[in-house]
Amino acid sequence: MSETLDQRSDDATRSVVAADAADERLIRHQGLQGYLHSTWARLKGGELGMLPVVFGLIVICLVFQLNEPTFLSSRNLVSITQFAAPTGVIALGIVLVLLLGEIDLSVGSVSGFAAATMAVLVVNEGLSLVVAMLAGVGVGLAIGCTYAFLYVKVGVPSFVFSLAGLLAFQGALLYVLGDQGTIVLPQDSGLREFARDRFLTDAQAYALVALVVLVYVGSKLLDIRRRKAAGLTPGSPVGVAVKAALLGLGLGYLTYYLGIDRGWSYLPVLFAFLVVVMDFALRRTRWGRHVFATGGNEEAARRSGIKVTRVYVSVFALTSSFAALGGILLAGQLTSVSQSSGTTDTNLTAIAAAVIGGTSLFGGRGSAYSALLGIIVLQSIQSGLNLMNVDSSVRFIVTGAVLLLAVAIDSVSRRARSSSGRG
Template identity: 55%
Template sequence: MSDIDMATNSIATDLQDERLIQRTGFRGAVSSAIDRVRGGDLGVLPVIAGLVIIWGIFSFLNPVFLSPANLGNLLMQSAAVGVIALGVVCVLLLGEIDLSVGSVSGLSAAVLGVTFVNMQWPIVLAILAAVAVGVAVGFIYGFVYNRFGVPSFVITLAGLLSFLGLQLWVLGVDGTINLPYDSFLVWFGQLAFVPAWLSYTLIALTAAAFFGYQFFTARTRRKADLSTKSLQMMVVQTALLAVLLLLAVWYLNQGRGIGWMFVFFVGLVLVMQYALTRTKWGRSVYAVGGNREAARRAGINVNWIYMSVFMLASSFAAIGGMLAAGRLAAAAQSSGTGDVNLNAIAAAVIGGTSLFGGRGSAYAALLGIIVIQSISSGLTLMNLDSSFRYMITGAVLLLAVMLDAASRRSRTTHGRA
């Protein structure tokens, strides 16, 4: 496709989006949503539908699946790999890939164990040292990519092997370092749950923040003579969000409640979603992922975007590795190995991040890892071995990529029309 064709499609898409935005009110919002689906923009609908189907099947086969205790444990198990997947989302938005997030998470866990347990560093310094490892790895990736033009697939594949070997060397002959059960990380990963009263307070604050964000955004757009959502629509959306969250929290509080580790993960997702959609850096990430040359001509520092994203992805991998170590109360040779790497990448793709770059959101990490962890939890309750989990997860991943490719073709055709 030539630059003229791409520019024409972009203008057509922008005009279509403007027509959709001009529809206000509840009926207008519904009509706009239907038109977006017809145009190939499915959003999170396939993920939500898949999650409903998965939960429906497993709850029918084993009623324990939807129990408050199992769902609370499912969310806690999702947090560590979910944080790693959040970094993968950022890399995929550039149309690149990071195959080493599992190895980086394992290396960071090993550094944490050695510094905190063996060297008796304060926990804060040990955590900073582990995160610094992730930052350094991302810097190396960004430097090699920008300076020598080596594909990210090759760079991170080399990193996968190299940092796995470095992890084994850091751990030494023992191979496993147990974290003290009275340490902050173990408490945070296993025993820290939000009190019921505080969970409801957080829901109220979330609903208020959601409404305030929409209201002030609408006021800013109105001052710029742009179309905005109606107040009625904002109230309806806020009320629906509040009701759904209250029901979910109430149900989970019938068990142990919501773990602070999952709340931390969700907080990171919200921060990254804001950074991607409301900052110059985030808009630049989408621009580079959509068309690198066009972004360069628009004055975006493309090399810095690649460098920052690689560093961010490796940092999230390091944080995820520490959360996993706290969850297991140990840093071992198996940390970051097995299916950690594949699940993190699969979660980003299943959640709706395009492999072609330029399309996706931070919410993809949250939705995708819940889908994967739901499959794992359901099969475990049915006493089925991991072979079925791998096959089902692979099928879901393939379906997600097929939907992404079909949606991309549909949007291209719709834009030409």
């Protein structure tokens, strides 16, 4: 009798493994050969992920380094990470709204208006920096909620109300600044110090690298445990160890190399933290799954019980809040707010960064890391062209060409996914 029960248990275990291996949605190849096989299958099916932007970044670095040997110097890389961060925060909000298949053309104007609000409260009204910054972000939050109302309740397309916001908040920026035109932040402002002069010590930087590796290992081991509990094929602990080692070595060497100059600035560290938090929220929470579902097919999401209205409200609110925060950080970096704040190429750069980083314009596909990779690509192009003393007009042409290429790759991969039945 005991032997019969053991045989049934073994049969049940084999049936679970067989179901896992047979279901294409759950399939998990094991070993190096299986990993390479599954990767090739995803690429053939149009699942390119961030591969095009990573490859493009490598090409950009090689081209500029061959023409200007100082491009990959420690000092220039520190400058790239530092100046990319504020606009990258704005691009992070653009990623969210693009995941819904919508657009926000007013993030630049919102960033300038929020920064002006903060500066006026600090300099003219004498309020504390923290209160003024909260007020600036609150302005962005209120704008996002207004956008959500116009979209959900009134039915105004996002292109229309955000275009109207682009114009309206440019006017609001001029009104808030008044006759002053430009407001210079105080020399002892904590925001100026944070955005320009604060860098991690070597001990803090390496401790942060160790923390990142530990968090990565912990999340992967938790995934393995959950798959085992669900009766699915777990990932390989050896693979996790290898990837964690590569991650630690890569971040450790980058930290060492940046430390030759000034090291990690507080500003890009904050940006990276926001990216990680939003990536976790998108991939590991119910809200994130609802965002992807709504962006993929709104009607199907509604029929499945998802509160689509809440999703739109949260995303529009976050997009404008990130725009406001990015504008405030940019003001601290530039040490002032002027009539041109947020009104130059901020919109272009933020939207282009999200798309170039791999977020689809068609909704439902993308990652928080798109903002990080995309803004690094654009800032690298700007830095390289500046080092080569190329006219700014060329930078706009090159940026437009890279953006067009990114959209073309997204369209081709979308067709490949459709033809392979992946949606």
